[in-house]
Amino acid sequence: MPEAANNGTPQQDGGTGPVGNHVHTLTIAEVVAETAEAHSLVFDLPAESQGRFDYQPGQFLTLRIPSDRTGSVARSYSLSSSPLLDEKPTVTVKRTIDGYASNWICDNLEAGMEVSVLAPSGMFVPKDLDRDLLLLAAGSGITPVISILKSALHAGTGKVTLIYANRDPEAVIFRETLRELAAAHPERLTIVHWLESLQGLPTRAGLAALAAPFTEAEAFICGPGPFMDAAEQALREDLGMSHGQVHIEVFQSIEGDPFEEIVIAEPAEDDEPGVELTVNLDGETHEYSWPRETKLLDFLLSKGLDAPFSCRQGACSACACMVLDGDVEMLHNEILEPEDIADGIRLGCQSIAVSDSVTVSYDE
Numbered sequence: 001m002p003e004a005a006n007n008g009t010p011q012q013d014g015g016t017g018p019v020g021n022h023v024h025t026l027t028i029a030e031v032v033a034e035t036a037e038a039h040s041l042v043f044d045l046p047a048e049s050q051g052r053f054d055y056q057p058g059q060f061l062t063l064r065i066p067s068d069r070t071g072s073v074a075r076s077y078s079l080s081s082s083p084l085l086d087e088k089p090t091v092t093v094k095r096t097i098d099g100y101a102s103n104w105i106c107d108n109l110e111a112g113m114e115v116s117v118l119a120p121s122g123m124f125v126p127k128d129l130d131r132d133l134l135l136l137a138a139g140s141g142i143t144p145v146i147s148i149l150k151s152a153l154h155a156g157t158g159k160v161t162l163i164y165a166n167r168d169p170e171a172v173i174f175r176e177t178l179r180e181l182a183a184a185h186p187e188r189l190t191i192v193h194w195l196e197s198l199q200g201l202p203t204r205a206g207l208a209a210l211a212a213p214f215t216e217a218e219a220f221i222c223g224p225g226p227f228m229d230a231a232e233q234a235l236r237e238d239l240g241m242s243h244g245q246v247h248i249e250v251f252q253s254i255e256g257d258p259f260e261e262i263v264i265a266e267p268a269e270d271d272e273p274g275v276e277l278t279v280n281l282d283g284e285t286h287e288y289s290w291p292r293e294t295k296l297l298d299f300l301l302s303k304g305l306d307a308p309f310s311c312r313q314g315a316c317s318a319c320a321c322m323v324l325d326g327d328v329e330m331l332h333n334e335i336l337e338p339e340d341i342a343d344g345i346r347l348g349c350q351s352i353a354v355s356d357s358v359t360v361s362y363d364e
């Protein structure tokens with residue numbers, strides 16, 4: 001029989017079908033209307049989830065949203081709370097025009113309701129909060145950025161510059177919070193608002209001019225596609241910032257179902273000997289014999305490890321790990337750039353071994 005990681009518990013968010021035991025249930029403590037189009041969901045953390053929901057500034061949760069049409073859909077939402085402040089985990093969702101899940105969330109979710117989520121994950125995280133940070137956000141792209149900003153002001157020592165684009169003043173998510181933070185940290189925080197109603201759409205040249213004094217900083221960009229393209233070109237091409245200095249978070253909808261039970265294929269009878277696998281995860285080292293045709297993430301989950309993941313389709317980078325020894329091949333990759341791969345980063349959800357022994361780390 002195939003090995004399955006599944007408790008089959010029906011979820012109380014209305015989703016149907018089996019879910020794996022990698023799925024957690026959070027209760028909504030509060031829904032906050034941030035603007036006419038954006039709601040924050042503030043979660044209570046159940047006692048049994050304490051420690052399993054540790055997250056870093058810039059990471060995201062993946063939520064399971066019920067659907068009459070498909071049973072459920074999965075969507076990722078960045079945490080706008082800071083893990084370093086005494087804040088409950090919070091995601092902030094902005095309505096997408098004609099979008100399904102974002103509108104369902106804003107129309108239906110209330111305090112006291114339960115939501116199925118996957119553990120926090122993502123690579124849009126500053127390695128060093130003491131560095132100067134250059135943050136470029138547009139619209140809902142502020143969500144991971146404000147978590148980074150609050151965390152850096154609280155625990156870091158560097159200067160933080162936020163360039164924040166919105167349609168008009170009413171559309172500015174966290175306007176009041178940002179005003180208060182700027183007043184509290186006048187020496188460290190600079191906020192430049194770009195309002196389309198006054199200045200038109202953000203341009204590459206305009207963003208380059210605003211960012212030019214901060215080219216030594218570590219940069220984080222998040223927003224709609226055209227904004228991110230303009231910002232990335234401004235920083236990398238016009239200002240010459242290096243690949244490793246500029247981090248980008250792409251917001252896109254997940255197509256598959258990362259909540260479904262995880263079934264691990266039985267190795268074929270004439271299978272070659274397994275690969276010697278060493279995994280560093282959450283400060284612990286694990287060693288296994290890894291079947292060659294089984295994807296790394298599926299295998300680790302089948303062993304009961306809390307390896308991070310979200311889309312499981314090679315599109316989101318939540319499952320990224322660092323190959324320290326040996327090599328793996330990714331069957332599909334829509335998100336890692338050649339520079340990431342050259343650095344040894346791989347997507348666990350798409351990786352199969354191509355050497356006889358492999359060492360990977362999720363802790364780098």
Ligand SMILES: Cc1cc2nc3c(=O)[nH]c(=O)nc-3n(C[C@H](O)[C@H](O)[C@H](O)COP(=O)(O)OP(=O)(O)OC[C@H]3O[C@@H](n4cnc5c(N)ncnc54)[C@H](O)[C@@H]3O)c2cc1C
Pocket residue numbers: 060067068069070072073075076077078079091092093094095096098099100101102103122140143144249250251252253254316
């Ligand atoms: C890492 C990451 C972080 C993100 N963080 C944020 C964030 O902080 N804030 C934020 O607002 N967004 C965030 N996003 C974007 C978010 O995940 C969604 O992509 C966004 O909310 C749009 O989803 P939507 O379902 O509303 O719209 P769409 O995905 O555009 O909805 C249309 C899709 O839904 C399908 N659909 C339509 N009706 C139904 C139905 N009844 N049942 C099933 N399917 C249906 C359609 O076939 C179509 O595929 C993030 C994305 C990623 C990857």
